Amino acid sequence: METTLIILKPDAVQRGLVGSVVSRFEQKGLQLVGMKLMKISAELAAEHYKDHAGKGFYAGLVRFMTSEPVVVMALRGVGAITVCRNLMGATFGSKAAAGTIRGDFGISNSFNLVHGSDSPEAAARELSLFFKSGEVLDYARASEAWVYDTSGGKAE
Ligand code: IDP
Numbered sequence: 001m002e003t004t005l006i007i008l009k010p011d012a013v014q015r016g017l018v019g020s021v022v023s024r025f026e027q028k029g030l031q032l033v034g035m036k037l038m039k040i041s042a043e044l045a046a047e048h049y050k051d052h053a054g055k056g057f058y059a060g061l062v063r064f065m066t067s068e069p070v071v072v073m074a075l076r077g078v079g080a081i082t083v084c085r086n087l088m089g090a091t092f093g094s095k096a097a098a099g100t101i102r103g104d105f106g107i108s109n110s111f112n113l114v115h116g117s118d119s120p121e122a123a124a125r126e127l128s129l130f131f132k133s134g135e136v137l138d139y140a141r142a143s144e145a146w147v148y149d150t151s152g153g154k155a156e
């Protein structure tokens with residue numbers, strides 16, 4: 001099982017798309033293990049996006065991500081990092097495939113609705129930036145044995 005950080009960006013909150021976007025992840029079978037509405041500080045945005053510092057879009061990205069509230073989520077599942085990236089679609093809304101979150105709900109390159117960690121290392125780093133110890137919960141899901149084939153003793 002992997003746990004990944006997803007951020008519903010300010011455009012998703014302002015456009016009233018939180019429910020629709022959360023539904024995509026829920027319907028796939030990912031388990032919601034952390035969630036909150038928050039405003040990202042300039043310091044947190046800089047730390048979160050430190051790999052992008054110096055790029056042409058960096059200042060605008062930090063301005064955007066700190067402009068209005070976001071919803072941060074921790075999602076868990078088998079291969080959750082890649083599963084979520086696939087659900088999100090390509091970075092630019094104008095290029096993202098139909099059927100993906102970015103492909104279905106947006107057309108902008110920068111206002112692309114959602115962030116998702118892109119590796120296990122990034123997920124661990126980003127989860128610890130946005131969730132304090134104890135805010136990501138372990139709990140049994142009643143539907144687990146129907147989301148996964150658990151007959152062999154592990155989720156498949
Ligand atoms: P990702 O979110 O698909 O992982 P990254 O390359 O990590 O894409 O870029 C982080 C974010 O920066 C993107 O989600 C998007 O909001 C913004 N961004 C990336 N490239 C551009 C660009 O060329 N123009 C405007 N914004 C960009």
Ligand code: MG
Pocket residue numbers: 118
């Ligand atoms: Mg990225």
